[in-house]
Amino acid sequence: MNITEIRIKLVHDTRDKLRGFASITLDDALVIRDLKIIEGGKGLFVAMPSRKLHDRCPGCAGKNPLRARFCNDCGRKLRDARGDADERGRVRLYADIAHPIHQSGRDLVQSRVVEAYWRELEASKKEGYVETRFDDLDYHLMDAPAEAQRVDWVD
Template structure:
């Protein structure tokens, strides 16, 4: 395993114990973010990226952080001493997301990060200092594909079905409705329904009244 890059983001001076965030790249192929440099009682140590541990409410089964005194779902009071304690008596509230599995790897990562931390502090004192932690890790010519770009490309490539396409040569818009008869039906001169049977077939066909 080769550590090819370490990026440091210094925290503000008013932070009590958290000194910096960092990201570590391995073999120019894999990066781990959000490691923390913390000032402890015995000096600086590196905390791996982690998540909060949770358990389930005995009444409703809802998930709650181990520090929660009441269930977020049903409001039931929870046991404040339910968290697992480590050998030194500390409460285990977080679980590492990524971490080394043996002491040699942990020491290698720790030494590389602490060295980069002190180098970053020296760079921060120089004029024109720019933190590289938040810079993109890819070239703009090789930008990762996003859902939005894929959806836009699909929308451009989809063609309307021929059955739904307008007939060539026709034009209809809401502002130009179909033409209506120019002259209204003369109801006074139109024969009644009762006298329709006395009309000849030719007369019936010639009647344009809408009755």
């Protein structure tokens, strides 16, 4: 697998653990967007793009994120432990949209994206720096803080 392009969008809000977004291009053919660069206990790591898992309210059948404590539609109190547990017994709140199959693939993505992040951060300190354009993405509309808590494959 050749990563032929990496684009980094820096996030400057340091109250949050999210340091940036990345898109990677594989073999000049396929772009994967919405990778997240997150500050973890052992340094930066890369989270693959994921979506929040939802279930339906038993009262009104409204769709709610698994973490929601009350139904968004009818306000009914929802059970605490919903959803399927992972191999370590923790509830899976997110599902990867794209992810490496092997550890070596994961290591490759991780090291190349983190390296590109540091390069972008250095470049951003220089005069005349122009932020990478992600015209097709509306990052400020994403609810990054909650997703940045997601560290299930780091340790």
